[in-house]
Amino acid sequence: MKNSFYILTAIISLSGFTSCEKVINVDVKDSEKRIVIEGVISDAPGLVSHTILISKTNSFSAPNVRNPISNAVVFVRDINAGVTDTLLEIKPGEYLTQKTYGVPGHTYNLTAIVEGKTYNASSTMPPIVPFDSIYTQNFSFFGETFVQVIPVFTDPAGVKNYYRFSVQANDSLDKAYQAWDDIISDGKENSRPLFSQTVSIDPKDTVTVFMDCTDKSTYDFFYTLENASGNAQTPANPISNISNNGMGYFTAINRQKKVIIIPE
Numbered sequence: 363m364k365n366s367f368y369i370l371t372a373i374i375s376l377s378g379f380t381s382c383e384k385v386i387n388v389d390v391k392d393s394e395k396r397i398v399i400e401g402v403i404s405d406a407p408g409l410v411s412h413t414i415l416i417s418k419t420n421s422f423s424a425p426n427v428r429n430p431i432s433n434a435v436v437f438v439r440d441i442n443a444g445v446t447d448t449l450l451e452i453k454p455g456e457y458l459t460q461k462t463y464g465v466p467g468h469t470y471n472l473t474a475i476v477e478g479k480t481y482n483a484s485s486t487m488p489p490i491v492p493f494d495s496i497y498t499q500n501f502s503f504f505g506e507t508f509v510q511v512i513p514v515f516t517d518p519a520g521v522k523n524y525y526r527f528s529v530q531a532n533d534s535l536d537k538a539y540q541a542w543d544d545i546i547s548d549g550k551e552n553s554r555p556l557f558s559q560t561v562s563i564d565p566k567d568t569v570t571v572f573m574d575c576t577d578k579s580t581y582d583f584f585y586t587l588e589n590a591s592g593n594a595q596t597p598a599n600p601i602s603n604i605s606n607n608g609m610g611y612f613t614a615i616n617r618q619k620k621v622i623i624i625p626e
Contacts, residue, residue: 430455
């Protein structure tokens with residue numbers, strides 16, 4: 363019997379956009395319900411709080427909704443600063459930091475005590491790789507014309523780097539992240555297209571591209587999540603950095619964005 367694993371991640375814009383949420387659905391091979399932790403520590407300016415979502419997997423036939431867990435005890439520790447933050451539950455299953463700020467180079471440890479079990483994870487925020495620009499190009503497929511958005515940035519040479527991209531058209535956020543590494547682009551200028559999967563991009567649309575620099579564990583999670591989502595015949599659990607047989611991810615990211623208005 364399969365369970366349905368629902369990923370609900372808050373996407374917070376950096377200058378004047380309202381918060382958005384995306385739900386990524388993937389069937390997972392697992393007969394018993396498991397704890398799902400989705401946590402983000404960001405360097406986004408002006409944000410005091412960062413979110414840890416805690417839920418439990420639903421049965422395959424259950425409605426497409428999160429199954430939040432309340433009354434967890436959640437801590438985040440900034441190892442470099444020596445600061446431990448006790449998170450506040452602001453609504454069922456949603457826990458916010460009180461004094462943790464994301465800083466590139468800092469390592470963050472998560473501890474969550476959920477239904478008597480302890481789950482741990484760790485993530486180090488990587489250095490910022492400058493997000494230079496975005497542009498668009500049209501391509502035709504079976505007689506239809508589509509718009510591709512292309513981010514431009516230069517990968518630092520000789521260093522392993524991992525990236526996560528998402529696309530928002532007007533107020534609609536694509537439901538898929540796109541995880542990249544630099545295995546074939548180390549030290550090079552990158553300009554490969556993003557493929558929007560669940561939102562259409564049309565002339566006059568305002569399109570926002572979010573570029574997250576991540577660590578390897580975050581890349582592994584979203585890369586395997588993308589592959590699992592695209593293979594309904596043999597779904598597999600995405601690789602997680604949550605201990606104690608937990609699911610999901612905990613990540614420290616630095617985030618940049620670029621905005622473009624699609625020409626007519």
